[in-house]
Amino acid sequence: MGAVQARMETVLQRLLPRSEIVPERLHRAMHYAVLGGGKRVRPLLAFAAGELADADPARVEIVAAAVEMIHAYSLVHDDMPCMDNDVLRRGRPTCHVEFDQATALLAGDALQPLAFQILTEHVVADDPGAQLEMLGILAVASGSRGMAGGQAIDLASVGKTLTLPELELMHIHKTGALIRAAAVLGARCGRGLDARQFGRLEHYAKTVGLAFQVVDDVLDCEASTATLGKTAGKDAAQEKPTYVSILGLTRARVLAGELRAQAHAALSTFGAKAARLRELADFIVLRKF
Amino acid sequence: MGAVQARMETVLQRLLPRSEIVPERLHRAMHYAVLGGGKRVRPLLAFAAGELADADPARVEIVAAAVEMIHAYSLVHDDMPCMDNDVLRRGRPTCHVEFDQATALLAGDALQPLAFQILTEHVVADDPGAQLEMLGILAVASGSRGMAGGQAIDLASVGKTLTLPELELMHIHKTGALIRAAAVLGARCGRGLDARQFGRLEHYAKTVGLAFQVVDDVLDCEASTATLGKTAGKDAAQEKPTYVSILGLTRARVLAGELRAQAHAALSTFGAKAARLRELADFIVLRKF
Numbered sequence: 356m357g358a359v360q361a362r363m364e365t366v367l368q369r370l371l372p373r374s375e376i377v378p379e380r381l382h383r384a385m386h387y388a389v390l391g392g393g394k395r396v397r398p399l400l401a402f403a404a405g406e407l408a409d410a411d412p413a414r415v416e417i418v419a420a421a422v423e424m425i426h427a428y429s430l431v432h433d434d435m436p437c438m439d440n441d442v443l444r445r446g447r448p449t450c451h452v453e454f455d456q457a458t459a460l461l462a463g464d465a466l467q468p469l470a471f472q473i474l475t476e477h478v479v480a481d482d483p484g485a486q487l488e489m490l491g492i493l494a495v496a497s498g499s500r501g502m503a504g505g506q507a508i509d510l511a512s513v514g515k516t517l518t519l520p521e522l523e524l525m526h527i528h529k530t531g532a533l534i535r536a537a538a539v540l541g542a543r544c545g546r547g548l549d550a551r552q553f554g555r556l557e558h559y560a561k562t563v564g565l566a567f568q569v570v571d572d573v574l575d576c577e578a579s580t581a582t583l584g585k586t587a588g589k590d591a592a593q594e595k596p597t598y599v600s601i602l603g604l605t606r607a608r609v610l611a612g613e614l615r616a617q618a619h620a621a622l623s624t625f626g627a628k629a630a631r632l633r634e635l636a637d638f639i640v641l642r643k644f
Numbered sequence: 645m646g647a648v649q650a651r652m653e654t655v656l657q658r659l660l661p662r663s664e665i666v667p668e669r670l671h672r673a674m675h676y677a678v679l680g681g682g683k684r685v686r687p688l689l690a691f692a693a694g695e696l697a698d699a700d701p702a703r704v705e706i707v708a709a710a711v712e713m714i715h716a717y718s719l720v721h722d723d724m725p726c727m728d729n730d731v732l733r734r735g736r737p738t739c740h741v742e743f744d745q746a747t748a749l750l751a752g753d754a755l756q757p758l759a760f761q762i763l764t765e766h767v768v769a770d771d772p773g774a775q776l777e778m779l780g781i782l783a784v785a786s787g788s789r790g791m792a793g794g795q796a797i798d799l800a801s802v803g804k805t806l807t808l809p810e811l812e813l814m815h816i817h818k819t820g821a822l823i824r825a826a827a828v829l830g831a832r833c834g835r836g837l838d839a840r841q842f843g844r845l846e847h848y849a850k851t852v853g854l855a856f857q858v859v860d861d862v863l864d865c866e867a868s869t870a871t872l873g874k875t876a877g878k879d880a881a882q883e884k885p886t887y888v889s890i891l892g893l894t895r896a897r898v899l900a901g902e903l904r905a906q907a908h909a910a911l912s913t914f915g916a917k918a919a920r921l922r923e924l925a926d927f928i929v930l931r932k933f
Binding site: 376377380381382385432435438455457458461463464465468469471472476483484486487490491495497500501504507508511 | 761777
């Protein structure tokens with residue numbers, strides 16, 4: 356995990372426009388948003404899924420960087436005053452606090468096309484047609500029927516009582532879409548997976564994505580701001596429906612364990628090549644931050 | 645022009661997610677931002693450049709829609725309180741006034757990947773490799789070295805005295821990059837243009853883009869809010885450097901005429917196929933709104 360995280364820091368640094376280039380302040384804000392932190396869960400998933408398909412890591416690092424840029428932009432915009440209005444992220448001031456709101460808005464706006472740009476400038480598939488399809492997968496996962504849509508469902512749910520299926524629907528869009536894209540795109544950098552195997556990988560990614568969110572909700576309730584590097588107890592304060600608010604802490608923990616088991620089951624036919632994916636499911640559920 | 649504008653309304657309507665689909669409010673905001681107005685200057689340029697290269701209009705309408713979605717998202721974000729804080733656009737309340745800031749932010753965020761998505765789902769070039777390149781052109785034009793970068797330069801210039809070259813640099817990024825992309829992508833839908841001809845087309849697009857901005861500054865100073873459909877006199881009120889503040893009204897008008905002549909000169913070797921591009925240069929300079 357440490358090796359992938361270190362590699363991503365180097366790769367992202369290389370793919371971002373240098374901060375001495377005009378407009379400097381915008382480029383500095385983009386660096387600030389992307390570099391120096393984060394668990395890099397999506398890149399880890401991309402690399403682990405890449406191993407499943409014997410993908411060239413030089414390809415996987417590009418799709419991982421593209422997914423991570425989309426993720427980083429979404430955090431910048433989500434933290435803004437008109438959204439979650441948060442001041443702390445990854446143990447540092449959020450982008451609009453460190454810079455200003457207009458710069459944070461533009462940094463997010465500029466990270467998004469950069470994610471697509473790098474997928475046109477580097478070879479990540481055997482032929483351009485397959486690469487176009489991969490670009491489409493990232494675009495759909497980022498848009499109104501994916502991550503941005505999940506954010507909108509989240510907004511609409513503040514102060515409401517959601518059922519468990521409604522909460523799940525929100526998370527399948529808000530975080531699940533991009534997590535699934537990370538896994539699928541990592542595997543698409545390689546070859547040899549058939550449609551059924553892709554189906555299993557997607558099922559794995561879906562359960563892992565939900566598990567990630569359940570654990571996030573548990574940690575938001577249990578852990579301290581210092582451990583998390585972001586404001587703890589925020590969900591309850593903002594009256595956001597969470598797995599903990601619907602299920603209670605104990606049943607939420609049980610659900611996380613069940614999802615972990617489901618993730619492992621989805622990988623059962625893959626053998627040793629899925630070792631990293633299994634480890635990642637364990638990490639996502641057992642993490643303390 | 646009316647035919648292209650009507651066609652774009654239909655095409656954009658078809659390419660946007662239907663507003664009855666979840667999340668409905670987000671989809672309504674996306675429709676509001678994109679449909680029902682605008683001069684459609686960028687689509688007009690794409691179609692006119694497409695005629696130069698005998699491009700299939702069924703391809704051109706897709707690249708025109710992608711460019712227009714990027715343009716529409718940028719207007720939504722530019723109008724937000726942390727940016728220009730404007731309440732009127734195309735004669736209607738701006739998106740964040742009609743909906744709310746969070747929804748406007750997300751509508752812009754979701755329009756951007758949709759622009760890239762449609763360029764992966766529709767054939768706009770003879771081979772997927774060429775199509776990937778076209779996608780890259782749009783991504784670069786939208787990003788920190790294009791439109792978003794120009795917006796950042798604009799922010800940094802408020803309250804400052806700019807020289808004419810500095811002002812030009814800002815506009816070449818802020819509006820010029822996407823205008824150039826519209827023309828280049830329109831022509832790329834067809835075939836037969838060589839590198840020199842593309843050079844001339846880009847030069848045309850650059851001068852037309854600057855002319856558009858000079859005329860915008862003149863109109864902001866001269867015309868009424870009712871005629872413009874957006875708040876008039878805003879530049880002076882916000883202490884933004886403009887062609888009028890640097891050159892004065894008379895010399896700004898002269899400059900617009902010179903740029904129009906340059907645009908025509910760039911097209912001189914093209915003959916009858918450039919008729920629409922010539923008309924468009926005239927429209928951009930002679931328009932009253």
